[in-house]
Amino acid sequence: MTCSRLFASALTLVCVYALNTLPAFAKPDDYRFELVGKPQPQGGRDIVQVRLVHAPDSKPVPDAVIFQTSADMGPMGMPTMTAPVRAVMAAKDGVYGFEVEPGMTGTWAIHLAAKVQGEPETVRGTITADLVT
Ligand SMILES: [Cu+2]
Numbered sequence: 001m002t003c004s005r006l007f008a009s010a011l012t013l014v015c016v017y018a019l020n021t022l023p024a025f026a027k028p029d030d031y032r033f034e035l036v037g038k039p040q041p042q043g044g045r046d047i048v049q050v051r052l053v054h055a056p057d058s059k060p061v062p063d064a065v066i067f068q069t070s071a072d073m074g075p076m077g078m079p080t081m082t083a084p085v086r087a088v089m090a091a092k093d094g095v096y097g098f099e100v101e102p103g104m105t106g107t108w109a110i111h112l113a114a115k116v117q118g119e120p121e122t123v124r125g126t127i128t129a130d131l132v133t
Pocket residue numbers: 073076078081104106
């Protein structure tokens with residue numbers, strides 16, 4: 001076996017090894033967001049608590065960075081009606097708190113995008129919540 005052949009077969013081994021380890025990584029759709037309790041209305045705003053769960057083992061994900069949020073009234077046929085959302089509290093046990101300022105009482109969709117440690121792809125999800133002005 002020549003030197004380059006040896007190198008090529010070693011490279012193949014490395015590639016096969018890398019492919020075999022791929023399923024060990026979680027996929028973005030392995031995660032889901034869940035509404036925790038009832039949103040708490042507070043002077044025109046609602047505090048909404050959301051748990052990020054790793055679905056295959058139902059474990060909360062405590063160390064995610066939720067970097068994108070938005071809310072709209074799509075569930076009530078008003079997808080162009082939007083509301084500001086902002087993170088309000090430090091995440092605890094995989095529960096993340098947000099404040100939404102809905103312009104209208106009703107069912108809202110809250111869209112979230114998160115970076116999860118060890119997960120190269122962005123995790124996205126939507127929850128629906130009944131909010132009160
Ligand atoms: Cu509306």
